[in-house]
Amino acid sequence: MKRLLASLFLFGWLVSAGAANPVVEMRTSEGPVMVELFADKAPKSVANFIEYVKSGHFNGTIFHRVIDGFMVQGGGFDAAMRQKPTRAPIENEAKNGLRNEAGTLAMARTADPHSASAQFFVNLVDNRFLDYPSRDGWGYAVFGKVTEGFDVVQKIGRLPTHTVNGMQNVPEQPVMIESIRIVDAVPAKSTQQ
Template sequence: MKKGHYLVIVLVAVLLFGTYFYLLKSGQDEGVEKENETFPQLTTEVLPGERLVELETSMGIIKIKLFPEQAPKTVENFITHSENGYYDGLTFHRILNDFMIQGGDPLGTGAGGESIYGEFFEDEISPQLYNLRGALSMANMGVKNTNSSQFFIVQRKHVDENQVKDLEKANYPQKIIEAYKANGGTPWLDQAHTVFGQVIEGMDVVDKIASVPVDSQGKPNEDVLIKKITVLQ
């Protein structure tokens, strides 16, 4: 073999190996970056830029931090409604134990409500937010981009083993998988409902509300009221 041909082969080999290791390193860096993403639901601390509300119910106080960076229109809608007294005196009209508690409908039927924008507004799905236990999420009309005033708090205390496997197959962030395993939640609602807040105090109240007697549609036998929502910061 001529010396020139040998040098060409060596150079090609070096380029191929260099490309391989570059792609491998890039993939590793991407994985580390994804794993190190901030998941604000995993801390009870109210971080810079977040908002805080106090939801006073007929069964106790629930404090929730909100995420305007990840869901700006949704948080603005909720904050404005709260400050204007829109939610005062409404009920949790749909309660499903080991699932969620839902409110924010002036009609109390699940068919009412309006946004501050005068119409339905779009979903704000963030890769940083998930339907973990304690998540505050928007209820919708069963299809995308139909948000108004209704919301729910995830109350489910566990995630099935098969669901955990599905999360792993879907390449969920490991920190989120661990949070689902440790605390529970409703991962099948991810990507379908906008998460915009997280309970940081009062999950015992959420559990108490979830345990009230209801009819076959989840309507409580006795009203559970949202007395007032106060914006604390």
């Protein structure tokens, strides 16, 4: 909890100082993907994601749900389809004005709007029905966007899938998230509108 509060303070200070949004490199078994994280628009979601990055949580996880023409989801399971433990869920920030457009990252959650923890997804197409206010009145909080390597994400989206232990749309060959690390920052004003 102290680490999350410290991260929120840091991101709040960065945003108020007009500083930059963090950029992370996601190394996958299909290739690298660069992502700008919108700390200026989704500070809690970004702080949460950064804490998982710093702890190494994502290293060795897989994209466990892949639906071509929709999205690819990862960050919660290892290659044996064992769910990794997570910290407490975070508040839903879908009211931040960002849209679930092709290439954006959003927090995955259950039917409970405030249940997002470590899992995230990358939209393969514009999924406006996931924007605030969605059918459940909340939506799915966008917190970043792929800036390089969207072709890698699209390739993952086209992989053949099957059902494993009752979970549908699991790639037949595991797609690993080998690592995610903070690499740079860009001016906060570049955030999509």
